[in-house]
Amino acid sequence: MQDHIVVTINGTEYLAEPGQNLLELINTTDEFVPQICYNESLGPVETCDTCMVEVNGEIIRACGTAITDSMYVNTVIETTKKAQKEALDRILENHELYCTVCDYNNGTCEIHNTVAEFGLEHQSRPFQSKHYQQDNSSSFYRYDPDQCILCGRCVEVCQDVQVNETLLIDWDREQPRVIWDNDVPIDQSSCVSCGQCVTVCPCNALMENSIIGEAGYMTDQSPGLLRSMIELTKKTEPGYGPLFAVSDTEASMREERIEKTKTVCTYCGVGCTFDVWTKDRKILKVEPQKDSPANGISSCIKGKFGWDYVNSEDRLTKPLIRKDDYFQEVEWDEALSYVAKRFNEIKAEHGADSLGFIASSKCTNEESFLMQKLSRQVIGTNNVDNCSRYCQSPATKGLFRTVGHGGDSGSINDIAEAEMVITIGSNTAESHPVLASRIKRSQKLFGQKLFVFDLRKHEMGQRADRFFQPNSGTDLVWLSAVTKYIIDQGLENRTFIDKWVNSFEEYKESLSKFTLEYAEELTGISKNELIEIAKEIASVDKLAICWAMGVTQHQLGSDTSTAISNLLLITGNYMRNGTGAYPLRGHNNVQGCSDFGSMPNFFPGYEKVADDEVRNRYEKAWNTEIPAEPGKDNHEMINAIHEGKLNSLFVIGEDTGIVDANINYVTAAFEKLDFFVVQDLFLTHTAQYADVILPAAPSLEKEGTFTNTERRIQRLYKALEPVGESKPDWIILQDLANEMGYRWNYKHPSEIMNEAASLAPLFAGVSYDLLEGYNSLQWPVERDGTDTPLLFKDGFPFKDRKAKLYPLDFQLQYSTNEEYDLHVNNGRMLEHFHEGNMTFKSPGIVREMPESFIEISTELAEEREIKEGAEVKLTSEAGEATGIIHITDRVRGKELYLPLNANGKSAVNYLTDNRVDKDTNTPAYKEIAVKMEVIKKKGKSPLPDHNHRRGNRQPQKGVQVERKWNRKDYTFPGNVVKQDG
């Protein structure tokens, strides 16, 4: 096999990889070939025909040619130029150039730039309207068929990148156009508003509503006037040259007032990065970049369109202090000195351990670092925790027990690369949409096997090659039974185990209980199915397992996470690309908040507070004494308040009073506090109990770093100034520490990171210089800046570099009973984030999903004789909630689903109780038995008519350009040239 192939382009020789795309090769040279439909992130689409080149004497599409043999390419002779011009003319028949009054004229219009660079001066054939109306039905973007050049990028991205399978081009009608589902308005379709079609559109055919009439100096005109201006523009600007001179000048004037700032999304743990375009405080659009490490050009509805909350009227703009029955706005000085005084008084009276601190997984790494520093240095207590306690601590625990690092084994690319992906208790398509798309794409295009285990047949369940519904809380059992079967059959990866794994015999012994019979009885998955699962797992070379709250929020959450890791060790699915364990982090910085030390038992980088050597290091650096005893976690803090042992609580950016389990119990605790400080954007449910509320600034208004689910540290930059007198959390924490007599002097978050890096070996080489722009680092980061995209490449972080198999037992802890006969499952939905404090402030998102619902099965609806829209009351042992019924076939039998974004009377946490994971105190949110009482038998459906869930997907691969080529009126531009010539 030869290594390289010689390709001669316009007389110069170049070396190509075998199979390399010809256009891709040409783009590495200085030669210019027009290419409008080609997009690096999408690959060849082959619709626009502009990249005509001559290869060995014949005119072909460069983008449709793979290099297999040495070839002679000519891009400049007259025939290719003519063919290219013919293709460009066809595009301009479909697209009117009125750049100066177009909102897309921002220097990045690919039609404009191609026509300009090609030097096309005159239009040979006039623009022709397609006679279709604009589609303005979506809340987020619009489609203008008259400007659409039918390049099909939007279809490619919808079908094969996002894999939502909504967009098509109907090539069969006389005048083709892009259609949604089976030709319905956008908002009646299955479109999930991920916005990727808009991102890849090369022109103004698909545009964000938020930028229309905003970007240009002359674009904000009434439609009639705009039309007249377009006509005028065309009359006065006869050739494209003068037109471009004017429009290019106008485009550069726009740069004067439009800022483009890189930021990191805050709506889940995937860590999408993008440029946010702002004009004053207006957000014009969000534009993911091909260099965005986690997401590339991808986004979801929330990241692309859900930023209205930063400009909400409800933002807190000044500190508030409780006075009798109201909050009084005060100046910062007064608020800070009051907090400092009360902290000091309580510490003096009850000791440092009577104060508690809860950091936010929505805040930056630097802010987590300062929160634990405030707690440990200024107050002197380890009572500091964060909301990963509510979700991810069990996964971290399971990984620490077995492989030694509490994070994803590899990157999202590794999940995409795996031969087989198993998801357990993860509603991936709604909770981590961009990551789910990578799996959906690999499954659709590259034959990746997808096995999904969940109670609810959500989108991933529907798409899975195999879908299993184990009984709630029994994943540990099937995992262990499958592992046992693999060992019993001798299908384990012996070489891997011998070389890299300890405690095999002991572990094997512990599995004796998990026979197929036992598993079938407990999980409801049949013996045969278990065998099939085991065989499939043992047969593949690369397996990645993703899991989420459906595993962790159980009383055996840590053990189940451990079982997953055990199975991966037995089958040798660690240490290589395309394999490993992937707990999918739910909040943007749930990983980083724990990484940077806001945990009662760990310093930054997961070094134990009980470890003298480590503690001394911090004591020396901070010139203080730190208790050796671990502090209280969130859950223990709430208990301690009830017991009178915790008197003061400081909560940042977490609506604990909604998102903690058993909120009746939690809010009762708030009422008992002597002093309660909440730092947030809004007067949240939790803040209503506070004595002092400090107004904080969201991600768009500050700098810092977040760490995503891949352990990837990424910088966010300030796009907007903080609203009113609100401040970035790190500044508030610093001001407070200084008010209490310390001299923190951080001028920029980079200085906080430098301190963290100097103290925590895990982040030794992290620095802002290495994180410029779209650069990122995946921890551990060595002192020289080398990061670790794939963990465990050279062994596991234990003394002998070997992983440990961890023996487990199982006792069924929970089930429904005769009185409380229904099981409530709960989780996210695509449109809203968490409890909805941010997303409910976006009118577009609220239009998509205005309220929450209680999802029940058709069987249960029939049994209780209720219809869609019925109103019911659910009662558990802990409390009650009411809500509106939505009947689907995603849930079965007596299982209910309650989205956790409901914050009124439907809040699921009125139902949850104090049961927790035995190892980490993570609430067992997923174990609620309730009874249901019907209040109203039917009513209006809580799901709007225009919600995407009512749509009708149209799966196909790509844009199906062959159908264009087969049209009677299509001639290949290369052939046209031949005819003419």
Place this chain on the structure above:
Amino acid sequence: MAEAISKIKRIEVPESVKQEQDLAEVSRKVSENKEAILKGIDLLAALEESDALETITALIKHREDALENMVQELNKPQYSATLENLSDLFLFLGQLKVEELFYFTDKLNHGMKEARNSDAEETSYMGMIKALKDPDINRSITLLLSFLKGMGKEI
């Protein structure tokens, strides 16, 4: 004991205090940008003197109407030719060889000067024939003839 409350009393900043703060901010900016502001005042004064200030103010206030009127007017068919001419004229200018034109215009100017100084009222037919013998007139005629010849080649 702290029950949940949600009422907020805002700090009422008295109008006079707000004004004072604003004024302080403005005078600080004025002091920082003294030169620019003084020049700006000169500019305003000049505009005022020429009555232009009033016109510009009115135009800006009614910019939407103005733009609409302009665009609508310019889109009327009678301007179509003018607009097209405008751009054609622009292209025409680009094609002219100005240096060669100077050669002509120079001659034209000289001719006009002579013409102005001449007092002859009319020239007879024979006079014209005779005039061809005048080397100056002959050169002019030859020049015109070669011009006509060149133009004919392009027709």
